[in-house]
Amino acid sequence: xxxxxxxxxxxxxxxxxxxxxxxxxxxxxxxxxxxxxxxxxxxxxxxxxxxxxxxxxxxxxxxxxxxxxxxxxxxxxxxxxxxxxxx
Numbered sequence: 001x002x003x004x005x006x007x008x009x010x011x012x013x014x015x016x017x018x019x020x021x022x023x024x025x026x027x028x029x030x031x032x033x034x035x036x037x038x039x040x041x042x043x044x045x046x047x048x049x050x051x052x053x054x055x056x057x058x059x060x061x062x063x064x065x066x067x068x069x070x071x072x073x074x075x076x077x078x079x080x081x082x083x084x085x086x087x
Contacts, residue, residue, distance in 0.1 A: 063080060066073050072083040
């Protein structure tokens with residue numbers, strides 16, 4: 001059985017009412033994604049989260065240093081942008 005080529009049954013949600021066959025397809029979908037979920041390691045996710053936090057802290061520190069030298073820069077919605085004069 002080649003699970004990589006199957007479409008997910010959740011796309012059939014718009015064709016209500018749901019029947020037993022649909023639920024069998026949904027269960028099959030979980031079998032399809034289970035190996036990928038098993039590969040996820042929560043330690044890896046925690047490591048990525050830690051790295052993102054360090055990146056954000058470093059970015060904020062850089063923006064703060066530049067602001068001290070009157071560089072018109074700020075972080076808006078997680079992005080570094082040029083600030084208007086006087087902001």
